[in-house]
Amino acid sequence: MTQPSSPPPAICDYEGSTYRTDFWEGKGREYEDAVERLVLRRFLPRRGKRYADFGAGFGRLIDEAAGFDEVVVVDYSRTMLQEAQARLGRAERFIYVAADLYKLPFAADAFDAALLCRVVHHLADAPAALRQIRQCMASGSIFVLEFANKLNLKAILRYALGRQAWSPYSLAPHEFVRLNFNFHPAYIRQALVAAGFTPRRRVATSWLRLGLLKRLLPLRLMVALDRILQPLGSLLPYAPQIFVESQVCGAPSALVPREQLFKCPLTGAPLRREGDLLVSAEGNPRWAIRDGIYDLKEPLA
Numbered sequence: 001m002t003q004p005s006s007p008p009p010a011i012c013d014y015e016g017s018t019y020r021t022d023f024w025e026g027k028g029r030e031y032e033d034a035v036e037r038l039v040l041r042r043f044l045p046r047r048g049k050r051y052a053d054f055g056a057g058f059g060r061l062i063d064e065a066a067g068f069d070e071v072v073v074v075d076y077s078r079t080m081l082q083e084a085q086a087r088l089g090r091a092e093r094f095i096y097v098a099a100d101l102y103k104l105p106f107a108a109d110a111f112d113a114a115l116l117c118r119v120v121h122h123l124a125d126a127p128a129a130l131r132q133i134r135q136c137m138a139s140g141s142i143f144v145l146e147f148a149n150k151l152n153l154k155a156i157l158r159y160a161l162g163r164q165a166w167s168p169y170s171l172a173p174h175e176f177v178r179l180n181f182n183f184h185p186a187y188i189r190q191a192l193v194a195a196g197f198t199p200r201r202r203v204a205t206s207w208l209r210l211g212l213l214k215r216l217l218p219l220r221l222m223v224a225l226d227r228i229l230q231p232l233g234s235l236l237p238y239a240p241q242i243f244v245e246s247q248v249c250g251a252p253s254a255l256v257p258r259e260q261l262f263k264c265p266l267t268g269a270p271l272r273r274e275g276d277l278l279v280s281a282e283g284n285p286r287w288a289i290r291d292g293i294y295d296l297k298e299p300l301a
């Protein structure tokens, strides 16, 4: 007897969201943006063939992949991708893809580097998404993952003083607002290993994320101090934000050519382009390419 399949995880849908103007532009987060870029410069290869930014949003961090021949901008939200496209343009090297991290539409050996930044905290089933990402990464590839850390100094202190009910030491993700999770560093490490990644380096960031410090200290000093503190994350991961650099072990494998980049997210069959469609040998399901965005979220009726 077949078991009833469990419902797919709920998705934190950014369709129509004003994330860029609500969260970043003019919102006093220059420090957070700058320290994230520092980490990417530490962890990402300087050059490569094909890079994926999973959950790229409006493409805030895409310029950190300037040394890659092709850059695949992936997001669940079509409007986020439209914003990314308006900012970055329609150059051949950018490939915009609407897709769900739980059903990624990429062939094996699609990428030699990838990023997941400020996304995993929205995932109710982070291990499932990490498995999907691993399946399209080539041997020898580098994957950089950022997560919100439940084992941070503020949570540890509040818990010790009895001002917080949930334990920062327990491994289970803590959902502080619906579809917003903090993770324990050991949980993320286990999930990465279970997905087939080899975590190699870890840094902790945003140590100085306090309104008072932002008012008192110049941005350059805050960023310089964070840079010095980041390596502490390998032994003392107590900052609110952690980045892990992982590798897919093995000798570097050749990437699939661009014409073979996509697979059907429902059947796994290879997809080929026919005009403004992506189709498989079986014909159905078919997927649309609209205004330069590959729409692999929902098939055409």
Ligand SMILES: C[S@@+](CC[C@H](N)C(=O)[O-])C[C@H]1O[C@@H](n2cnc3c(N)ncnc32)[C@H](O)[C@@H]1O
Residues within 6 Å of the ligand: 011, 012, 013, 014, 015, 019, 054, 055, 056, 057, 058, 059, 060, 061, 074, 075, 076, 077, 080, 099, 100, 101, 102, 116, 117, 118, 119, 122
């Ligand atoms: C907080 S934004 C981060 C954007 C970008 N990575 C950054 O750091 O600026 C989270 C992004 O994750 C995307 N996202 C959330 N769940 C997703 C899913 N299941 N599949 C693909 N993208 C998803 C959202 O659409 C949104 O653009």
